[in-house]
Amino acid sequence: MTENITINMPEIVPLYPLREIIAFPYMVFTIFLKQEDMPPFEEAVLFNNLVALVKLREEPTGELFPALHEIGTLCKVMQINKLAGGGAKVVLEGVIRVRLLAIVQQTPVALSRLEPVREFAEKSMVSEALVGSLNALLKIALSYGRPLPDDVMKMIDFIDNPARLSDLVALYLNLPIDELQKLLETIDPLERLKKVYMHLTNEVQRLQIKGEVQAEVTKKVGKSQKEFLLREQMKQIQEELGEEDSRLGETNELRSKVEGAHMPEDVRKIAEKEMRRLERINPASPEYTVSRTYLDYLTTIPWQVSTPDNRDINQAETVLNEDHYDLKKVKERILEYLAVRSLKDKMKGPILCFVGPPGVGKTSLGKSIARTLGRKFIRISLGGMRDEAEIRGHRRTYIGALPGRIIQEINRAGSNNPVFMLDEVDKIGADFRGDPASALLEVLDPEQNFSFTDHYLDVPFDLTNVMFITTANQLDPIPAPLKDRMEVITLSGYTDEEKLNIAKTYLVAREVEENGLASMAPRFTDEAIYRITHDYTREAGVRNLQRNIASICRKIAKEVAQGKKVRPVVDPDTVSELLGAPKFFDEVASEKDRVGVATGLAWTESGGDIIFVEATKMKGKEDLILTGSLGEVMKESVRAALSFVKANCAELGIDKKMFDETTLHIHVPAGSIPKDGPSAGITMATAIVSLFSGRAARRDVAMTGEMSLTGRVLAIGGLKEKVLAARRAGVKKVLAPAKNKKDLEDIPENVKKELEFFFVEDIREVFVQALNPASPAPTPAAAARTPAGAPPP
Numbered sequence: 001m002t003e004n005i006t007i008n009m010p011e012i013v014p015l016y017p018l019r020e021i022i023a024f025p026y027m028v029f030t031i032f033l034k035q036e037d038m039p040p041f042e043e044a045v046l047f048n049n050l051v052a053l054v055k056l057r058e059e060p061t062g063e064l065f066p067a068l069h070e071i072g073t074l075c076k077v078m079q080i081n082k083l084a085g086g087g088a089k090v091v092l093e094g095v096i097r098v099r100l101l102a103i104v105q106q107t108p109v110a111l112s113r114l115e116p117v118r119e120f121a122e123k124s125m126v127s128e129a130l131v132g133s134l135n136a137l138l139k140i141a142l143s144y145g146r147p148l149p150d151d152v153m154k155m156i157d158f159i160d161n162p163a164r165l166s167d168l169v170a171l172y173l174n175l176p177i178d179e180l181q182k183l184l185e186t187i188d189p190l191e192r193l194k195k196v197y198m199h200l201t202n203e204v205q206r207l208q209i210k211g212e213v214q215a216e217v218t219k220k221v222g223k224s225q226k227e228f229l230l231r232e233q234m235k236q237i238q239e240e241l242g243e244e245d246s247r248l249g250e251t252n253e254l255r256s257k258v259e260g261a262h263m264p265e266d267v268r269k270i271a272e273k274e275m276r277r278l279e280r281i282n283p284a285s286p287e288y289t290v291s292r293t294y295l296d297y298l299t300t301i302p303w304q305v306s307t308p309d310n311r312d313i314n315q316a317e318t319v320l321n322e323d324h325y326d327l328k329k330v331k332e333r334i335l336e337y338l339a340v341r342s343l344k345d346k347m348k349g350p351i352l353c354f355v356g357p358p359g360v361g362k363t364s365l366g367k368s369i370a371r372t373l374g375r376k377f378i379r380i381s382l383g384g385m386r387d388e389a390e391i392r393g394h395r396r397t398y399i400g401a402l403p404g405r406i407i408q409e410i411n412r413a414g415s416n417n418p419v420f421m422l423d424e425v426d427k428i429g430a431d432f433r434g435d436p437a438s439a440l441l442e443v444l445d446p447e448q449n450f451s452f453t454d455h456y457l458d459v460p461f462d463l464t465n466v467m468f469i470t471t472a473n474q475l476d477p478i479p480a481p482l483k484d485r486m487e488v489i490t491l492s493g494y495t496d497e498e499k500l501n502i503a504k505t506y507l508v509a510r511e512v513e514e515n516g517l518a519s520m521a522p523r524f525t526d527e528a529i530y531r532i533t534h535d536y537t538r539e540a541g542v543r544n545l546q547r548n549i550a551s552i553c554r555k556i557a558k559e560v561a562q563g564k565k566v567r568p569v570v571d572p573d574t575v576s577e578l579l580g581a582p583k584f585f586d587e588v589a590s591e592k593d594r595v596g597v598a599t600g601l602a603w604t605e606s607g608g609d610i611i612f613v614e615a616t617k618m619k620g621k622e623d624l625i626l627t628g629s630l631g632e633v634m635k636e637s638v639r640a641a642l643s644f645v646k647a648n649c650a651e652l653g654i655d656k657k658m659f660d661e662t663t664l665h666i667h668v669p670a671g672s673i674p675k676d677g678p679s680a681g682i683t684m685a686t687a688i689v690s691l692f693s694g695r696a697a698r699r700d701v702a703m704t705g706e707m708s709l710t711g712r713v714l715a716i717g718g719l720k721e722k723v724l725a726a727r728r729a730g731v732k733k734v735l736a737p738a739k740n741k742k743d744l745e746d747i748p749e750n751v752k753k754e755l756e757f758f759f760v761e762d763i764r765e766v767f768v769q770a771l772n773p774a775s776p777a778p779t780p781a782a783a784a785r786t787p788a789g790a791p792p793p
Helices: 039-047 125-143 150-158 162-170 177-185 189-220 223-241 246-260 265-280 286-300 313-323 328-343 362-373 405-413 436-443 480-484 496-514 526-535 543-561 572-579 632-647 657-661 681-693 719-729 738-746 749-754 763-770 780-785
Strands: 012-018 028-033 050-055 071-082 088-105 111-116 351-355 377-381 419-423 467-472 487-490 597-604 607-619 623-627 662-667 701-703 733-737 756-760
Touching: 012 039, 012 071, 012 088, 039 050, 039 071, 050 088, 050 111, 071 111, 071 177, 125 162, 125 189, 162 177, 162 189, 177 189, 246 265, 246 286, 265 286, 286 405, 313 328, 313 362, 328 362, 328 487, 351 362, 362 377, 362 419, 362 467, 377 405, 405 419, 436 480, 496 526, 496 543, 526 543, 526 572, 543 572, 597 681, 597 719, 607 681, 607 719, 623 632, 632 681, 657 662, 662 681, 681 701, 681 763, 701 763, 719 733, 719 738, 719 749, 733 738, 733 763, 738 756, 756 763
Parallel strands: 012 050, 351 467, 351 487, 377 419, 419 467, 597 701, 623 662, 701 733, 733 756
Antiparallel strands: 012 111, 028 088, 050 071, 071 088, 088 111, 597 607, 607 662
C-alpha cells in the first residue's frame, strides 16, 4: 500500500538547518528564531509557503551540503509572529519526508533541490498487531504518569496507518536527537513502527520500575519522616563539604539586619515576632516569600539615617541665586527655615505648595532647595493618580503587595529627611479605588505625619523630618482640607525683562552647551531675545523661550556641520531668518476702536491672556445668544450685565425700546477654548453699552473685574498675570477693581511705569474710561450702510 500525498512541491525550496530539534511529517510545532535566522521563512512565501528543515551532521565550515543529513522534512509555514525584542515565533506543519539532492544557493538564503520520499506499507497481520500493541503500551505509559495531550490519545485510537502512527508516537518519546534522526531516515513504515515499539517498551519498563520504587518508599517512610530524613541528609552532606545550611544562614543574616537597623522599639518587637514566624514557615510555602520580603523592607528603611543640613545661610542664598532668577518670596522662605534650623535642631519640616503657571520653575526649584540644604531629592508626579494605595500601599494579604510611593521613595533615597516633591497635586483624580487626595491629608499634616502608617508596613514611620513640596497650576481643584495643610507660595509669570535676564544667565549658555556650540558660542543680543519673547512665544514661563533658543542653536549647528561660516552674533534679523514668520502679534496695537467690542483680561493656568468680548444686535424678538464656549459663571455675568444696562437705560442714554425689538448676541472669540469665571463681568457690560449707545470702546484700554447687579465692581485674582498679558498685547491703560489696588506691589516697577492704572468701584467709572464720547448721529443713508457692531462712520 502506498500513502498518496498530494502537494504542489516546487523544484527549488528554501532550506533551514536544524540543530536542536527534529521535524516529522504531520507534526505541528513552534520554533523561536533570531532576526538573522528569519530569511528562509520569509522567502517561503514565494515557494507556496514551503520550507525544508534538515538536521546538521556537524557545524558547516564552508559548503553547507556536506554538513547536512540526507533526509529531512518539508514543512508548511502556518504563521509568523514578530516579537518585540527582535526575531519571531514561527508555527510550522510537517508535510512529507524529502531527500536533499543539492544546495543550489547558499547565501543570502539557502535554496535546495529536493525530491519527495515515497513510503510503501503493506497492510498485514504484523502491522495490525504492532499498531494494537503500540496503542496498549501508550495507555500503560499514561497510567504510570507519562502525560500525553488528550487530542493525541483520540487521534491514536483512530490511526491504523503504521507510517503516521510511528511518526506521531516518536514525538512523545524521550529519545536523543540522533535517535529521532534515525527514525526519520527509516523509510520503511513497518520497520519504523518496530523501532518505535521497542523504544516505547523500554520507556514503559522504566516507568514501571520507578513506580514500584516510589510505592515502596512511600509505604516505609511517611511524609514527615521523609522530610526529616532528607533534611538530616542535607545537613550531613553540608557538614562533610564544610558548608552552612542555606536557610539557617539566610535567617541569621536577617536577624543581624534587624539588630543593626536601629528601629524604634515598637517596630523592633514586630520585626522579631515576624522573624520567629519566618523560622517556622516551610521555605516552599508562598507565605515564606511574603514574610521574607516584609522583613527586607523593615530592615532597609532609614529609620534613623539622616543627611546633615547645610546651615550656612549665606552659602544657601548663593546657591539659590545661581539656580533661579528672582523668586524672592520662595528664597526668603527657605532662608527663614534654615535660620530657624540653625537655632533649633528638632523642628517639623515645612509643607510648601508652589502655585503658578507652567514653565516658571516650580519643579526645578525643588531640586535647587535640596541642593541648598544638602539633602536627597525625591520627586513623584501625582497627575492622573486615582488609586489610594499608591500613597498608602497595599495590605500584605494581596499577591504582589508593596508599600506606597512615599515609603518606597524614602527607602530608595536611604535618608529619613529628603526634600520630597509631590508634582501636579491639583491633577489628582478619584474613582472606585479611593481618593489619593484624602490619603495625602495625613502625609502633609505636621500634626499627624509623625506616625504615618503605610498599609504594607503596618507600623508608624516619622515623616516630620521630610520637607514636602507640592506644585500646582491652580489652587481651585485642590480639596480645601488638603489646601489648609500647606503653605501656599504663588509664583507669578515673568516680565519681558525677567525673561531676558533668565535667558542671558541660564538658557542661552545651557542650550549652546547642549547643541555642541561651546567652542564657537554665538552671542545673543538683548534685541534678539526680546524678538523671540514678543513674536514667537506667548507664555507666563520660559519653556517656549528655551525651545526657540534651542531651535536657533540647532540651526546654527547644522550650518557649521555643512561647512558654512559660523554666526558670531544672533540679532533680531537672525532670529527672523532662522525661526521664520512671527507666530504672535500685538492684538491691540493692530486694531482700531470699534462699537460693541471691549477688551478684557483673563487668567488661565498658563498665565494671563487678553480676550475680546464682541456684541452685536439684529432685528427679532427679545432674546440673548451666547457663543464662544462660555461656562455657566461667565453666562451669568452676561445676564447680570444685561440686566444692569436695561435697568439704567435712561442714565446710560439708551432707548429702552431697542431691547424689545432686537436680539442680542454676545461672542468671545477662540470659540474652541472653554472660558469661565466672573472677572469678565465689567467687560461684558462695556461691550453691551458700547453697542446700544453707539460709543466705540477703546482698544488700548483693557479691563478686569466682577460686576454686581447694582453696578459695584468686585475684586478678582491673578492681577499680576493679567497686567503682564496686557503689556504684551500693547495695552496702554488697565482698569481694575479698587480692592485690588494692594496687588500693585507685586507688579515690577518698570511695568507700572509703562501702563496707566485706573482702579474703579462702580461700573459707571468703567464706561467713562473705556468708551469714547458719543459721536453725532449718522445720516439715514450712512446708517443704512453701517452693519450692526461696526463703528459709526
